Amino acid sequence: MHSLEGKTNQTGLRWKHELGALEWNGLTLFAHLPPPSKDQWLMEALARRTKYCRIVRRVEGNVVRFSVQLIQEGLPPAKYRVGQGLIGIDVGPSSIAWSTPTNGGLARFCAEVEQPWGYMRRLHRQLDRSRRATNPDCFNADGTWKRGARLAVTSVRYQRVCRTLAKVGRQLAATRDRAHGELINRLLAQGVTVQAEHLSYRAFQRTFGRSVAVRAPGMFIEKLRRKAESAGGEFIELNTQALKLSQYDHPTQTYRKKALSERWHVLGDNRAFGVVQRDVYSAFLAATAVGDGHLPSHIETMWAARGPALKRAGWWRDQPSSVVSLLATAPPLPAPERVARERRQEDGHTREVVALARELGNPVFLTPLEPSAS
Numbered sequence: 001m002h003s004l005e006g007k008t009n010q011t012g013l014r015w016k017h018e019l020g021a022l023e024w025n026g027l028t029l030f031a032h033l034p035p036p037s038k039d040q041w042l043m044e045a046l047a048r049r050t051k052y053c054r055i056v057r058r059v060e061g062n063v064v065r066f067s068v069q070l071i072q073e074g075l076p077p078a079k080y081r082v083g084q085g086l087i088g089i090d091v092g093p094s095s096i097a098w099s100t101p102t103n104g105g106l107a108r109f110c111a112e113v114e115q116p117w118g119y120m121r122r123l124h125r126q127l128d129r130s131r132r133a134t135n136p137d138c139f140n141a142d143g144t145w146k147r148g149a150r151l152a153v154t155s156v157r158y159q160r161v162c163r164t165l166a167k168v169g170r171q172l173a174a175t176r177d178r179a180h181g182e183l184i185n186r187l188l189a190q191g192v193t194v195q196a197e198h199l200s201y202r203a204f205q206r207t208f209g210r211s212v213a214v215r216a217p218g219m220f221i222e223k224l225r226r227k228a229e230s231a232g233g234e235f236i237e238l239n240t241q242a243l244k245l246s247q248y249d250h251p252t253q254t255y256r257k258k259a260l261s262e263r264w265h266v267l268g269d270n271r272a273f274g275v276v277q278r279d280v281y282s283a284f285l286a287a288t289a290v291g292d293g294h295l296p297s298h299i300e301t302m303w304a305a306r307g308p309a310l311k312r313a314g315w316w317r318d319q320p321s322s323v324v325s326l327l328a329t330a331p332p333l334p335a336p337e338r339v340a341r342e343r344r345q346e347d348g349h350t351r352e353v354v355a356l357a358r359e360l361g362n363p364v365f366l367t368p369l370e371p372s373a374s
Helices: 040-046 117-134 156-188 201-207 209-215 217-230 278-288 296-313 323-329 351-357
Strands: 003-005 014-016 021-024 027-030 050-060 063-072 086-091 095-099 104-108 193-197 234-238 264-266 275-277
Touching (some): 086 278, 193 278, 201 217, 209 217, 264 278, 275 278
Parallel strands (some): 193 234
Antiparallel strands (some): 003 050
């Protein structure tokens, strides 16, 4: 069993807020909690009514750790301020473009997520060698797996490699989840109404399997939709076939198909208007789309307002350039502004008191901070 949960917080698994502990059938399990001044968001979340709780077992390397998950009532406290504008995004298998009221740009999608393909391949080969050595009856004479055969013996080293492989996957999932959250917070700081093309991410998996496996754009879109709606905004999916964002040209109001390798869009019927990066231009058109069509007058107005920012960033220029070099120097989305929370030390909260409070289950950890008179 990897997890165990109750139906309510009244019977079975019960979280005791005043003790900072989980009670279960006469067993009291104290939780490690930071001081209130260390994580005010956590204290605000713990102040909500606990609906039910869950025990989760995780194996990290050779260490087994148990955690308690609390399902609280209501929405979680806000960490960052959200904007009120409308933004457009263009999500690709390995890049993301955005267009906000104040800026626009292109960046590598979840650049911090790097999957060690070579290392994982060596681990899988090691597992295969171990299976063949300990279970020779499961393989045919030509080395193929016998249909219906089951592993009967697994060595200690085999189990250790399995735990190592699971650890790599868990770390990748945690890094990906954190990268998704940071990017979503940066986007919602510009506006809570997001418009993007409706794409088939299953088709992405068939065409760009490795990139999609590492960065998970479909999961990112679902998280963005949920957080936008939770912040009071909405996520609008545009009709891909009707708008054709990657083909449309607003100076001439025409459509032109492009090869996948053509990363710069020529504005107008010549180079008099310059060239704009293809994905950034698609994000701009997504932000200006109204329903299932383009409004030329509205696009011209928005281009006059947002175009200078794209030119300063290098995404709109006279001649095309290497996108790789631009990505290395392009400024990222501005960081979101944190919601102001007052943090202060309680009376007598000295180093000695903090050291005493670090004991498991000390109620000092769970006392909410009272707002000061100021």
